[in-house]
Amino acid sequence: MRKLIAGMKISVDGKTEGSQGMADWVAAWSEDYGLTSRIDACLLGGGMYPGYEGYWSGIQNEPDKPHWITGEPPTPAEIEWARFAAQTPHYVLSSTLTSALWPKTRFVRKLDEVAALKRQSGKDIYLVGGARTTASLIDAGLVDELRLIVYPLIAGQGKELFKTSEHRRGLELRKVQQLDGGRLSLIYEMG
Numbered sequence: 349m350r351k352l353i354a355g356m357k358i359s360v361d362g363k364t365e366g367s368q369g370m371a372d373w374v375a376a377w378s379e380d381y382g383l384t385s386r387i388d389a390c391l392l393g394g395g396m397y398p399g400y401e402g403y404w405s406g407i408q409n410e411p412d413k414p415h416w417i418t419g420e421p422p423t424p425a426e427i428e429w430a431r432f433a434a435q436t437p438h439y440v441l442s443s444t445l446t447s448a449l450w451p452k453t454r455f456v457r458k459l460d461e462v463a464a465l466k467r468q469s470g471k472d473i474y475l476v477g478g479a480r481t482t483a484s485l486i487d488a489g490l491v492d493e494l495r496l497i498v499y500p501l502i503a504g505q506g507k508e509l510f511k512t513s514e515h516r517r518g519l520e521l522r523k524v525q526q527l528d529g530g531r532l533s534l535i536y537e538m539g
C-alpha cells in the first residue's frame with residue numbers, strides 16, 4: 349500500500365499562515381521534507397489548489413522573476429519543485445472545483461477515492477495541505493506519516509493546522525533534525 353505523507357510548515361504555535369492569510373515567515377515553499385524522490389503523486393485540498401497551481405506555474409514560466417510573496421527570485425529548490433509538480437499527477441479533494449490548468453490534475457470527491465488511490469500501485473503520495481484537508485484526512489485515518497518543519501516564532505493570529513481536528517491521535521516520533529535558521533524538522537508516524 350502506498351503511504352500518504354503530509355508535509356506542513358508551521359510556527360511554534362501551530363499556525364500554517366498568519367493573519368494576512370500568508371505564512372510570511374516561510375522564505376521558500378520548496379519541498380523540504382525529503383519526499384520528492386519517493387513520491388509520484390500529490391494530494392491537496394480545493395481551498396489551496398488554485399493558488400498553488402498559479403504560484404508554481406508562475407515560477408516555472410518565469411524562473412528569474414521575483415515572486416510576489418518574498419520579492420526575491422525563486423530558489424533553485426523551488427524551481428526544481430515547480431518542474432516536478434507540473435509533470436506529476438495532482439489529486440484535488442473538492443466537491444466544488446471542476447477545472448484545472450495542469451493536464452495531470454484530477455478531482456477527488458470523496459474520502460473513499462483517497463483510500464482507493466492508496467491501494468493503487470506506485471510510489472508514495474505527498475499530502476501538500478492545506479490545514480483543513482490535512483486535519484480531515486488524519487481524522488479519517490488515511491495519513492501514514494506527518495512531516496512538520498517548525499519555524500522559530502509564535503505567529504499569534506492565523507490559521508491553526510489542527511483547528512478542525514475532531515479526534516485525539518497518538519504519534520510516534522521517528523526523526524528529529526535541526527535545520528538552518530532555527531527550524532526543526534519532525535517526522536511522525538501515525539500511531
Ligand SMILES: NC(=O)c1ccc[n+]([C@@H]2O[C@H](COP(=O)([O-])OP(=O)(O)OC[C@H]3O[C@@H](n4cnc5c(N)ncnc54)[C@H](OP(=O)(O)O)[C@@H]3O)[C@@H](O)[C@H]2O)c1
Binds near residue numbers: 363365397443457479
Ligand atoms: N504552511 C504550510 O505548509 C501550508 C501548506 C499548504 C497550504 N497552506 C495554506 O493553507 C491554505 C489553504 O488551507 P485551507 O485549510 O483553507 O483549505 P484546504 O485544506 O486547501 O481545502 C479545503 C477544501 O478541501 C475540500 N475538502 C477538504 N476535506 C474534505 C473532505 N474530507 N471531503 C471533501 N472535501 C474536502 C473542500 O473543498 P470544497 O469546498 O471544494 O468541497 C474544502 O473546502 C492556503 O492559504 C495555503 O497557503 C500552508
